Amino acid sequence: MNxxxxxxxxxxxxxxxxxxxxxxxxxxxxxxxQSVRRRSRDFFWYSPILNAQLHGKSADIIACPRxxxxxxxxxxxxxxxxxxxxxxxxATGNYGQAVPLEGGVLLDITGLNKIEWHRPGVVRVGAGxxxxxxxxxxxxxxxxxxxxxxxxxxxTIGGFVAGGSGGVGSxxxxxxxxxxxxxxxxxxxxxxxxRVIELRAEAAQFVNRAYGTTGIITALEMPTAPAWPWIDxxxxxxxxxxxxxxxxxxxxxxxxVKKLLTxxxxxxxxxxxxxxxxxxxxxxxxxxMIAEASLESFxxxxxxxxxITHEAPNEEAPGKLPIYEFTWNHTTLxxxxxxxxxxxxxxxxxxxxxxxxxLQMRDMFPGEVIPHCEFIRFGGRMTCSALxxxxxxxxxxxxxxxxxHEANGVFIANPHVYTLEDGSRHKRADVDQLAFxxxxxxxxLLNPGKMRTFVPKA
Numbered sequence: 336m337n338x339x340x341x342x343x344x345x346x347x348x349x350x351x352x353x354x355x356x357x358x359x360x361x362x363x364x365x366x367x368x369q370s371v372r373r374r375s376r377d378f379f380w381y382s383p384i385l386n387a388q389l390h391g392k393s394a395d396i397i398a399c400p401r402x403x404x405x406x407x408x409x410x411x412x413x414x415x416x417x418x419x420x421x422x423x424x425x426a427t428g429n430y431g432q433a434v435p436l437e438g439g440v441l442l443d444i445t446g447l448n449k450i451e452w453h454r455p456g457v458v459r460v461g462a463g464x465x466x467x468x469x470x471x472x473x474x475x476x477x478x479x480x481x482x483x484x485x486x487x488x489x490x491t492i493g494g495f496v497a498g499g500s501g502g503v504g505s506x507x508x509x510x511x512x513x514x515x516x517x518x519x520x521x522x523x524x525x526x527x528x529x530r531v532i533e534l535r536a537e538a539a540q541f542v543n544r545a546y547g548t549t550g551i552i553t554a555l556e557m558p559t560a561p562a563w564p565w566i567d568x569x570x571x572x573x574x575x576x577x578x579x580x581x582x583x584x585x586x587x588x589x590x591x592v593k594k595l596l597t598x599x600x601x602x603x604x605x606x607x608x609x610x611x612x613x614x615x616x617x618x619x620x621x622x623x624m625i626a627e628a629s630l631e632s633f634x635x636x637x638x639x640x641x642x643i644t645h646e647a648p649n650e651e652a653p654g655k656l657p658i659y660e661f662t663w664n665h666t667t668l669x670x671x672x673x674x675x676x677x678x679x680x681x682x683x684x685x686x687x688x689x690x691x692x693x694l695q696m697r698d699m700f701p702g703e704v705i706p707h708c709e710f711i712r713f714g715g716r717m718t719c720s721a722l723x724x725x726x727x728x729x730x731x732x733x734x735x736x737x738x739x740h741e742a743n744g745v746f747i748a749n750p751h752v753y754t755l756e757d758g759s760r761h762k763r764a765d766v767d768q769l770a771f772x773x774x775x776x777x778x779x780l781l782n783p784g785k786m787r788t789f790v791p792k793a
Contacts, residue, residue: 348395358412365397379431394441422547424494427486431753432546436784462493478559485665509712522550524775563626567658569645571618592626596710606670613645683746686718
């Protein structure tokens with residue numbers, strides 16, 4: 336992190352920013368407004384709807400804590416002066432989670448990045464630690480994170496827990512809401528005398544995918560998994576249904592160690608301009624990460640149904656391109672690099688009629704909804720999360736596509752809204768999570784506007 340320096344705050348702010356600076360002492364801040372505005376953004380522009388709604392939203396100042404004591408000083412001042420506080424880390428989210436709707440303080444926690452300790456199966460780490468750097472430190476001990484987003488080389492562990500749900504590795508371990516996938520979270524409350532609370536086991540879910548509205552995460556305990564030598568694979572198929580069938584067979588093969596199984600329908604791969612040998616014209620794909628020891632078994636299941644176009648050890652070093660950067664929401668990003676008019680959805684298909692349901696949705700929107708699925712364990716069952724590419728026309732047609740998916744039993748977590756409730760597949764905030772927010776953020780200062788049903792203390 337660059338050293339942040341004090342400067343004159345923006346005089347147009349409706350908050351007492353000068354008083355805030357005086358309160359926090361030597362905590363580094365950034366007040367240069369071009370930098371503040373630039374860092375008040377995330378990847379909300381994936382959505383044409385959010386791009387219009389969130390354009391121009393910005394904090395008034397960035398605070399850059401060096402440790403938890405600095406976080407407490409910032410939280411206390413914000414509570415005292417009733418200044419909104421939005422936590423930012425890698426800002427790789429896609430729903431405006433890190434965008435301050437009401438200005439105020441942007442809290443950059445990337446300075447809280449130290450691994451406190453690790454032992455077989457678990458690591459304790461600062462919330463601002465980058466996930467690729469965590470794995471680089473853990474792998475020599477034989478362990479790695481269980482799962483990560485496709486933005487792993489930019490994302491932080493705190494941002495993943497606060498804004499994510501699953502990712503690469505979820506085919507084996509499920510999503511972050513599965514018991515055991517977050518062991519503990521340490522948070523700071525936003526009160527005039529902030530408290531530090533340790534949330535363990537089920538209680539740690541209060542901060543999962545809460546967009547930083549339920550406390551400032553300063554540290555996490557996360558489970559780790561054996562660090563296998565992973566092989567990146569791309570398999571080309573003449574038809575998408577076969578790609579789905581092979582993916583499902585491998586997903587259900589408990590003896591095959593895998594980290595990623597991603598069926599992608601043509602013409603979505605036509606947007607992939609890197610590794611051109613891996614993405615032949617007109618072919619549907621299965622993108623996979625398989626443990627080297629399971630490669631022979633994987634190829635046995637595949638048989639002669641598809642052609643392997645890419646096979647290489649997974650590498651994440653600078654200048655290398657890991658295959659997972661063509662999956663999850665990086666699939667969407669690859670398309671957006673070429674065509675900024677496309678967008679996406681987030682779906683969860685029914686496990687008991689998975690392939691028929693995926694094909695039904697494809698056939699209902701020919702040429703308009705292009706399938707892209709991610710095999711994932713959900714509640715002990717194997718199914719697919721999906722991020723299909725949408726040829727975008729207008730908000731009304733997008734909402735109609737969402738409605739028709741839901742009418743046919745496909746859950747949608749809407750990525751074109753910025754509130755927890757509207758983006759949830761349940762369309763509500765959990766009652767316990769709301770009660771917890773009242774306890775830790777009574778004035779509603781944490782990322783205001785993102786939890787629509789919360790009513791702050793008067």
